[in-house]
């Protein structure tokens with residue numbers, strides 16, 4: 194009987210074929226392994242649509258599919274104990290998935306793992322149904338607790354709105370390329386409107402931090418004729434005339 198996690202004949206002979214320099218149809222071998230282990234006939238299907246049996250919400254499937262296992266669950270749990278690292282599959286060591294330096298510094302608690310969990314966790318939460326892949330993803334509020342408006346509830350950050358119905362991503366950028374981003378192109382909009390690679394609307398575009406000393410001072414400096422516009426006036430274009438009211 195096949196034991197989950199064990200290697201089959203095909204997996205064992207594959208390296209020997211490769212060392213011998215023979216041209217190996219890796220995908221055909223994978224299909225043969227899958228057929229032997231799970232009773233399918235993938236070898237006859239070219240190309241194989243994995244999602245035809247392993248549900249994945251990307252093309253709109255809500256359930257686990259006929260395999261009873263989301264594609265994310267199958268892929269992550271199978272590869273977790275087999276030494277695959279995240280960049281073997283996800284955009285590689287050059288691209289690196291998240292391009293937000295405050296969220297990727299190796300020091301402290303800011304690695305990718307603290308957002309998504311490791312491969313085993315990603316797979317197992319999808320396997321048990323505790324999480325629907327692509328629909329249940331990490332939330333900003335997990336780390337940024339206690340800040341008004343940050344908890345998006347059910348909607349994912351990429352679909353959520355705040356601050357008078359403005360999409361979060363309009364001011365912060367997309368989830369893996371938040372401003373400030375590592376690539377100049379991620380900061381293009383902030384540079385164009387604020388001349389500073391900061392969240393759109395951030396007081397920190399000009400000040401050392403995002404807080405002024407008092408509302409009166411803010412109004413003195415940023416309201417009325419001849420006042421300094423703030424990053425808020427990227428959208429509130431009449432801000433210098435109106436903030437005192």
Ligand code: HEC
Pocket residue numbers: 197227231233234235241242243244245246247259260261262266267268270271
């Ligand atoms: C014809 C249906 C079918 C198709 C198509 C299919 N699978 Fe599967 N797959 C299954 C079934 C059934 C299982 C066994 C599920 C179980 O053990 O509960 C399985 C199991 C797996 C597993 C093992 C997961 C584990 O932890 O043991 C992996 C990995 C996997 N499939 C990957 C793929 C990939 C990649 C593709 C596309 C190339 C694919 N499958 C296409 C039916 C399918």
Ligand code: HEC
Pocket residue numbers: 295296302303307308331332333334335336337350365368371372373391392
């Ligand atoms: C795993 C924990 C974690 C998650 C999840 C997280 N953050 Fe952060 N975030 C941090 C840490 C840590 C910092 C750096 C704080 C510092 O340097 O003082 C930070 C910094 C920031 C900053 C300040 C950036 C700057 O200008 O320096 C913003 C804005 C921010 N996060 C927004 C978000 C948004 C939006 C989300 C959700 C899409 C999010 N964060 C999710 C941990 C997290």
Ligand code: HEC
Pocket residue numbers: 333334337340342343344345350353354355356359360361362363364365391392393394395396397403
């Ligand atoms: C109008 C622009 C705007 C919108 C829309 C917006 N934000 Fe922000 N957000 C900001 C600014 C500005 C800051 C302060 C950034 C800084 O300090 O540089 C901030 C800060 C944050 C922080 C860091 C808070 C902290 O102090 O730890 C998080 C997390 C965050 N926003 C999440 C969200 C989420 C989630 C949404 C959508 C529900 C959202 N934001 C919508 C402008 C916006």
Ligand code: HEC
Pocket residue numbers: 394395396397398399400403404405406407410411414415421422423424425
């Ligand atoms: C476009 C640049 C810019 C942005 C963005 C900006 N400020 Fe200012 N702010 C200034 C300038 C310039 C002054 C005048 C400083 C001086 O005279 O020394 C000032 C003065 C102030 C003062 C008076 C106290 C002081 O530090 O001198 C406060 C309070 C203040 N800003 C708060 C804010 C807040 C809160 C935000 C975000 C809502 C903000 N500012 C965004 C440029 C900016």
Ligand code: HEC
Pocket residue numbers: 356357358359363364393394395396424425426427428429
């Ligand atoms: C990305 C565009 C954008 C930026 C940047 C922005 N706002 Fe707004 N703001 C809006 C929109 C849109 C509304 C909703 C207007 C409406 O409903 O008529 C709004 C509403 C408001 C309101 C009314 C709040 C309410 O709930 O009715 C205040 C106050 C405000 N903004 C202050 C600020 C300040 C301060 C900043 C800078 C820190 C800022 N805004 C930056 C787009 C923006």
